[in-house]
Amino acid sequence: MTQNIPQSTAPAEAAGILTGRRPRFAKPPSWRSVAILIPFIVLFVALSIGSGPFLNPDNLLNILDQQSATLIIAAAGTLVLISGGIDLSVGATYALAGVVSAQVALAHGVVVAIIVTLGVGIVVGLANGVISTLFRINSLIATLAMSFVVSGIGSSVSGGNLIVLTNQPSFAAIAQTSFLDVRTSVWIALVVVVVLALLLARTTNGRYLYAAGGNAEASRLAGIRVHGVRILAFTLSGVAASLGGIIDTSRVLSAQSSSGTSLTFTVLAGIVVGGTSILGGEGAIWRTVVGVLFIALVGNGFDLLGINALYQQIALGVILLLAVGIDAWSRVLRR
Amino acid sequence: MPASISSDPHVHLTDISKSFGGVRVLSDVNLTIARGTVHGLVGENGAGKSSLSKIIAGLLTADSGQVQVNGETVTFRSPREALGHGIATIAQELALVPGLSVAENVFLGAEPRRAGFIQRRVLRARFTVLASEAGFDLRADARAGSLRTADQQKVEILRALSRGADFIIMDEPTAALSREDAQRLHEVVRSLAASGKTVLLISHFLSEVLSLADTVTILRDGKIVRTAASTDETEGSLIEGMLGRALTSVFPQKTPPPADAAAVLSVKDLTAPGVDGTSFEIAAGEIVGLAGLVGAGRSELAHAIFGGSRRTAGSILVDGRELTGRSPSHALRHGIFLIPESRKEQGLLLLRPIRENVTLASLRLFSRGSWIRSRPEHGETRRVLGEVTVRGESIARPVASLSGGNQQKVMFARGMLHRPRVLIADEPTRGVDVGSRRAIYDVLVENARQGVGVLVISSDIEEVLGLAHRVLVIRHGRVVAELAGSLMTEENILTAAFAEQPETGQLHEVER
Numbered sequence: 001m002t003q004n005i006p007q008s009t010a011p012a013e014a015a016g017i018l019t020g021r022r023p024r025f026a027k028p029p030s031w032r033s034v035a036i037l038i039p040f041i042v043l044f045v046a047l048s049i050g051s052g053p054f055l056n057p058d059n060l061l062n063i064l065d066q067q068s069a070t071l072i073i074a075a076a077g078t079l080v081l082i083s084g085g086i087d088l089s090v091g092a093t094y095a096l097a098g099v100v101s102a103q104v105a106l107a108h109g110v111v112v113a114i115i116v117t118l119g120v121g122i123v124v125g126l127a128n129g130v131i132s133t134l135f136r137i138n139s140l141i142a143t144l145a146m147s148f149v150v151s152g153i154g155s156s157v158s159g160g161n162l163i164v165l166t167n168q169p170s171f172a173a174i175a176q177t178s179f180l181d182v183r184t185s186v187w188i189a190l191v192v193v194v195v196l197a198l199l200l201a202r203t204t205n206g207r208y209l210y211a212a213g214g215n216a217e218a219s220r221l222a223g224i225r226v227h228g229v230r231i232l233a234f235t236l237s238g239v240a241a242s243l244g245g246i247i248d249t250s251r252v253l254s255a256q257s258s259s260g261t262s263l264t265f266t267v268l269a270g271i272v273v274g275g276t277s278i279l280g281g282e283g284a285i286w287r288t289v290v291g292v293l294f295i296a297l298v299g300n301g302f303d304l305l306g307i308n309a310l311y312q313q314i315a316l317g318v319i320l321l322l323a324v325g326i327d328a329w330s331r332v333l334r335r
Numbered sequence: 336m337p338a339s340i341s342s343d344p345h346v347h348l349t350d351i352s353k354s355f356g357g358v359r360v361l362s363d364v365n366l367t368i369a370r371g372t373v374h375g376l377v378g379e380n381g382a383g384k385s386s387l388s389k390i391i392a393g394l395l396t397a398d399s400g401q402v403q404v405n406g407e408t409v410t411f412r413s414p415r416e417a418l419g420h421g422i423a424t425i426a427q428e429l430a431l432v433p434g435l436s437v438a439e440n441v442f443l444g445a446e447p448r449r450a451g452f453i454q455r456r457v458l459r460a461r462f463t464v465l466a467s468e469a470g471f472d473l474r475a476d477a478r479a480g481s482l483r484t485a486d487q488q489k490v491e492i493l494r495a496l497s498r499g500a501d502f503i504i505m506d507e508p509t510a511a512l513s514r515e516d517a518q519r520l521h522e523v524v525r526s527l528a529a530s531g532k533t534v535l536l537i538s539h540f541l542s543e544v545l546s547l548a549d550t551v552t553i554l555r556d557g558k559i560v561r562t563a564a565s566t567d568e569t570e571g572s573l574i575e576g577m578l579g580r581a582l583t584s585v586f587p588q589k590t591p592p593p594a595d596a597a598a599v600l601s602v603k604d605l606t607a608p609g610v611d612g613t614s615f616e617i618a619a620g621e622i623v624g625l626a627g628l629v630g631a632g633r634s635e636l637a638h639a640i641f642g643g644s645r646r647t648a649g650s651i652l653v654d655g656r657e658l659t660g661r662s663p664s665h666a667l668r669h670g671i672f673l674i675p676e677s678r679k680e681q682g683l684l685l686l687r688p689i690r691e692n693v694t695l696a697s698l699r700l701f702s703r704g705s706w707i708r709s710r711p712e713h714g715e716t717r718r719v720l721g722e723v724t725v726r727g728e729s730i731a732r733p734v735a736s737l738s739g740g741n742q743q744k745v746m747f748a749r750g751m752l753h754r755p756r757v758l759i760a761d762e763p764t765r766g767v768d769v770g771s772r773r774a775i776y777d778v779l780v781e782n783a784r785q786g787v788g789v790l791v792i793s794s795d796i797e798e799v800l801g802l803a804h805r806v807l808v809i810r811h812g813r814v815v816a817e818l819a820g821s822l823m824t825e826e827n828i829l830t831a832a833f834a835e836q837p838e839t840g841q842l843h844e845v846e847r
Contacts (some may be wrong), residue, residue: 203705204698214684221681222696223664282686
């Protein structure tokens with residue numbers, strides 16, 4: 001231990017600013033930002049070797065189709081985490097979006113259904129944002145409470161029943177249309193992910209999201225409306241959750257109010273495994289995409305190799321702990 | 336306190352050298368620290384002060400050379416071994432358990448126990464003995480978290496003493512302290528020396544070193560420049576030794592603003608949390624110093640002007656235009672920029688790149704709509720960093736990797752990019768090394784020369800006197816004195832700052 005301490009602390013001062021020399025821990029994000037790629041690539045290669053059908057384009061496209069809703073919701077959730085909040089209501093919103101879009105589609109057609117459902121997502125997201133900023137209620141609790149409220153509304157909309165849309169081909173078209181051999185669900189996810197990634201990396205609001213999560217007081221004194229950018233992040237998260245709900249409803253052509261229970265945690269796991277800090281101020285959307293797909297590959301691998309799904313959940317838990325643990329250890333070593 | 340310098344060596348270093356990855360941080364250091372003295376250690380950031388003290392404290396091991404404690408040659412592999420020889424370090428970052436009492440903190444991990452239960456009475460009795468031996472006035476059952484920083488440092492010192500320490504290393508003990516607390520800590524250092532303990536004091540505050548230390552050692556580039564009795568040194572001679580050249584002057588030449596300069600900032604009857612009906616003006620090109628005790632309302636006034644706290648009455652005008660809004664973003668739009676007191680807590684995004692930290696308040700300058708154009712952003716960032724003399728740094732590196740001085744310059748670069756009409760700098764050189772300090776003064780003076788109204792808030796009265804054309808003294812949220820010309824003296828500032836009968840006993844100590 002004593003050997004490590006001088007290595008990491010003293011040169012910072014010793015090398016000094018006058019000499020222009022920098023200690024080697026000076027650029028921490030570089031390895032962190034690519035860390036998730038290593039296990040992802042290892043797993044990808046391992047599955048390619050270990051399972052014949054894995055590299056089949058149908059299998060890969062199928063994974064993307066299954067993950068499209070999760071990817072969209074996790075991309076928006078990354079913005080929330082970076083801005084210093086957390087959104088635990090996405091699963092409930094996703095389920096509500098499913099039943100609302102199904103009910104409205106049955107009565108008024110698909111276009112109205114999409115508009116109304118996205119509107120519901122905006123309302124839920126705005127409410128989350130306002131409650132957790134202006135009302136100063138910790139977003140963990142605010143969105144947890146909101147998830148109960150939203151779930152309740154979902155149950156009352158569906159009457160607790162499974163809503164079936166098998167005779168609604170136009171609804172199926174939302175996600176199931178093929179374009180260049182790829183389903184629209186995947187195309188929609190790709191567009192959303194790219195747009196949100198550009199928003200985060202290249203716009204002023206993206207910069208302000210990092211600032212709000214990294215140091216709220218400093219951001220306020222730099223003239224940034226911290227509440228405003230956080231509300232924006234929560235609103236995008238609400239819209240993304242409802243879009244995810246529409247897509248999955250279109251994929252399976254049925255909806256029920258209890259469908260989103262595990263989604264919140266799958267989404268969070270993907271974001272965190274990707275390497276976005278739950279402490280805020282750090283992270284990137286492409287990492288979240290890799291994190292979500294990594295978890296999906298693990299699931300796919302278990303399926304292809306015929307391993308009991310029971311172990312899949314255990315593996316997911318271990319991966320999550322490892323991801324957060326490695327992150328925490330690397331911070332300690334950097335000190 | 337006329338300390339008779341004993342010749343009894345407590346710690347003796349012979350030919351100590353240390354390198355990190357090819358960079359030599361200490362070379363052939365020979366140093367004798369006499370028992371019962373206060374030994375000052377000064378030098379620029381990177382001169383090797385901390386490495387040297389860490390070698391004595393057992394945090395680092397020297398590559399070559401000998402460390403002798405009480406005449407015995409030792410090689411410490413851990414701070415615990417050093418403590419076994421009576422050597423303890425009081426670090427800048429305190430390690431107290433805020434929820435426990437003072438006495439519990441002092442004996443943390445070494446509580447008197449019987450059958451697993453802490454013997455509270457024994458604990459208190461031991462604490463009382465220890466505190467009175469050290470001459471500290473601390474309540475045993477006060478919650479450690481409720482103490483002011485100077486008293487928390489006393490708790491740390493008592494903890495070291497309770498483990499038998501008689502050689503105390505203090506690394507920048509007053510850097511985070513207010514003026515009053517720093518004075519109280521000075522008393523502590525003196526009483527430690529008076530009770531026969533040895534203190535190794537590392538500090539950026541040269542006046543502090545000169546007044547406390549019996550002997551001063553100057554380090555430069557890992558070598559000892561000289562060790563001399565502090566009575567033989569002056570601040571000027573220390574700076575010259577640290578820099579290897581004479582600093583022509585610590586402060587730049589003062590250029591008074593033209594007599595007919597218009598007011599850029601007018602504050603009228605401003606009332607806000609901690610500010611009670613304050614009025615003053617700053618002319619274009621004028622540097623106004625704001626002095627006062629900590630808690631007198633200096634930072635509060637800055638935040639009230641900037642919109643960081645809500646004003647309840649009064650008005651603020653920049654170039655004659657009244658501020659209607661009450662937020663920092665509104666103040667920024669009207670040309671007010673604040674360099675806040677704590678750059679880490681209120682200023683910087685430590686994990687984000689230098690570039691993002693510089694441009695945070697002025698992204699509009701390079702964005703079209705909401706889209707940031709990176710080429711002008713990079714160019715402007717480099718330009719303003721050059722203005723504040725941060726050079727040769729990759730602007731993609733996280734700002735946390737910079738030294739304190741350069742971090743503060745990044746805050747100034749953010750200000751320069753904003754082109755303010757009024758620049759408020761709250762403690763602009765706190766935790767900044769001597770070289771960077773001068774660069775920051777130059778930036779402040781250059782701004783004033785270009786017609787910016789500058790307000791400098793500082794606990795360092797010399798800094799206020801060295802920079803300002805005019806000094807305002809604040810007490811209880813009110814400007815109680817305005818000093819200019821020959822009236823600008825340390826004595827007048829202190830008299831105005833303390834003028835009222837102090838309400839607590841704590842202030843008495845400071846007046847002495």
